[in-house]
Amino acid sequence: MSPHPTRVVVVGADAAGMSAAHQALRTARRTGRDLAITVLDKGSHTSYSACGIPYWMAGEVGSGDDLVARTADEHRAAGIDLRTGVEVVAADVDARTVTTAAGEVLGYDELVVASGAPAVVPDWARRADGSLHDGVGVVKTLDDGAAWRERFAAVGDGAHVVVVGGGYIGVEVAEAALRHGFGVTVITRGRGMSMLEDEMSERVNAALVEAGAELVLGAEVTGLDLDGDTVTGVHWDGGSREADLVVVAVGIRPATQFLEGTGVELTEGGALRPDPHGRVAEHVWAAGDCCEVRRRLDGAWVFRPLGTYATKHGRALGDSLAGGSLSFDGMVDTAITRVSVGEVHLEIARTGLSRADAEAAGHDPVALLTEGTTASGYMPEADPVAIWVLADRTTRRLLGVQVVGGRGAGKRIDTAAAVLWAGGSVDDLAWMDLSYAPPFATAWEVLQVAARRVAERL
Ligand SMILES: Cc1cc2nc3c(=O)[nH]c(=O)nc-3n(C[C@H](O)[C@H](O)[C@H](O)COP(=O)(O)OP(=O)(O)OC[C@H]3O[C@@H](n4cnc5c(N)ncnc54)[C@H](O)[C@@H]3O)c2cc1C
The missing domain is CATH 3.50.50.60 (FAD/NAD(P)-binding domain)
Structure with a gap:
């Protein structure tokens, strides 16, 4: 020593x-x-x-x-x-x-x-000294969380919250504001949840709207309305909305x-x-x-x-x-979130490559969207679920899976992530031994149906 x-x-x-x-x-x-x-x-x-x-x-x-x-x-x-x-x-x-x-x-x-x-804060959200205008904030630290709790309590019923940014954090914060009964507008540059394929992100957008949110897609925020130093509204290229609070969730x-x-x-x-x-x-x-x-x-x-x-x-x-040999051997791009407000409950998960990633990596990708249920159709637990599966035509390798659906849908992604981690094929996912009983799955588990359908297309 x-x-x-x-x-x-x-x-x-x-x-x-x-x-x-x-x-x-x-x-x-x-x-x-x-x-x-x-x-x-x-x-x-x-x-x-x-x-x-x-x-x-x-x-x-x-x-x-x-x-x-x-x-x-x-x-x-x-x-x-x-x-x-x-x-x-x-x-x-x-x-x-x-x-x-x-x-x-x-x-x-x-x-x-x-x-x-730390969170990126665009110029329009700041005062000259760099601090944020009253009623405007990011969601990053415990102090941010405490500030939002205070603001939510202070504005009271009927308040309108504008969330700028339609990624995971934007969606989770929109859910939080909707759960308080506030009016919510989500403004985002792209189409919302852009880490999903279009046909999957559309389902998330539909759930947010059903939960009471207004979505403004493809919009760039250009500025705020202020009363003194307190925010009263948000402008974007093409519109504006009154706002009591503005959450900035545009990246880090x-x-x-x-x-x-x-x-x-x-x-x-x-x-x-x-x-x-x-x-x-x-x-x-x-x-x-x-x-x-x-x-x-x-x-x-x-x-x-x-x-x-x-x-x-x-x-x-x-x-x-300290002299050990543990290693972090990368990831397969797995993530999960949800929109859950009142009767609306949507679980959202992805793993692997998008179609664009796969093409950029030189694959010949085949993708299919499959709809089914999270439990046997005759059970009260059965909720709709949509599963998108991507595989390589030549090697049959599984490349990506996305899941959007009701209770129990989201964590199905982990099975797909395990196959991706192991470098498995779409056939592995379709035929591996997964559990079945009516409250949890259909006899042909929906994730395996989705994989099997792609396997049959290759
Ligand atoms: C709202 C929200 C929801 C999230 N949800 C999920 C989720 O569901 N799943 C998931 O996997 N991840 C999620 N994340 C991401 C996750 O929280 C982060 O990946 C994780 O906190 C990163 O940890 P870190 O230690 O790398 O960085 P941080 O947690 O950012 O910690 C970095 C620390 O460094 C300090 N620091 C920075 N610069 C300096 C400096 N120059 N000198 C001294 N100190 C400094 C900071 O004060 C900070 O305490 C979420 C993040 C947010 C904000």
């Missing part, structure tokens, strides 16, 4: 950073390494589920504390020197130091970048500015591209939303800022840093 502990500095105390820190300590106990881990975070919260914020906004989760998996004090008790309210503004990878906003310079032996990706950008000019390679969008162990440069590691991830199906680097990748990659990083 060396006389001095290895100094590990982690930037970011949420999913990726704390997964890495704790796994490094666990592995170090096994490998006999001596690590001194310091974690710096500019915020005040640690290890919380941002994923739960829309459900907290909706009132399904009672308190922001319920979303915290481990507090700062719990991390400290585990032996981590966790410092909140400390922003890293610069790094020198030759001298192996980071500099904080307060001017403190900390030396490291290993640097872990887990700084995530990696928080890697402090690495600019250090020689550590960043993509044009500011992302890092770590290897499966988390290495990005000598003595520099990274995981989580500040990174792109490798899609196993086509080898493409893609920006998919998801907690499921942040925790896995963080864990593999922490293990590798």
Whole structure:
């Protein structure tokens, strides 16, 4: 054992950073390494589920504390020197130091970048000093969640909420606002849920409308109406809507500015591209939303800022840093969400390539949409479900699956993701041994019918 502990500095105390820190300590106990881990975070919260914020906004989760998996004090008790309210503004990878906003310079032996990706805020949402106008906000941190809870309580019945952005977060926030009984308009540049094929995203749009939302598709927001400094309306190219509150959910950008000019390679969008162990440069590691991830199906680097990748990659990083060999071997682009308001309940899930991705990767793709039910038609549990399956004509390889349907539909995606992960064919999906009883499936499970129909077309 060396006389001095290895100094590990982690930037970011949420999913990726704390997964890495704790796994490094666990592995170090096994490998006999001596690590001194310091974690710096500019915020005040640690290890919380941002994923739960829309459900907290909706009132399904009672308190922001319920979303915290481990507090700062719990991390400290585990032996981590966790410092909140400390922003890293610069790094020198030759001298192996980071500099904080307060001017403190900390030396490291290993640097872990887990700084995530804050929300993008367009100019129209800001005051001259960069802060957001009253009634306008993003959905990213626990503080954002708390602010939305307060705003929702303050505006009261009859309020109108405009959500700018039609991706997962836009849809989840629209659901939250609809559950409060607010009027909701979702404005989005594209067609809404653009990670789905057209015929699938149309079903999501229809559910949002049935749940009471107004959709404005293919629109670019150009500005706000203000009363003093408080928002009263939103303009887009072609229309306007009065608004009591405006949620901005138009994307996020990696928080890697402090690495600019250090020689550590960043993509044009500011992302890092770590290897499966988390290495990005000598003595520099990274995981989580500040990174792109490798899609196993086509080898493409893609920006998919998801907690499921942040925790896995963080864990593999922490293990590798402490002498282990765990690796994060990419992903197959799996994701799930829902729209659930009153009688409307739609589960939405995708895995694998889109048709466009498959064509770009040189496949000869065949796709079919199949409709069925989530349980035997004679059971009360039976809800409609639509399943889109994509396969390669020549190799018969399964390439992608998308599911939109009622209760029990969404998690069917995991079966398809497992086949994709294993590099299986559409025949594997059609014929593998899946469970059946009338409350849960049809005798020919609908996912397997969908796969079989594609297999018969090849
Ligand atoms: C509303 C919402 C819903 C979501 N739903 C899902 C879901 O259903 N499923 C899913 O898989 N994922 C979901 N996600 C994504 C998931 O929350 C993120 O992928 C995950 O939080 C990423 O973790 P991270 O540690 O990489 O980054 P973050 O959670 O962003 O943490 C980064 C930390 O670094 C700190 N930091 C940044 N820069 C600096 C600096 N210069 N100095 C010091 N500290 C710094 C920040 O304060 C922050 O605490 C959702 C996200 C949101 C916002």
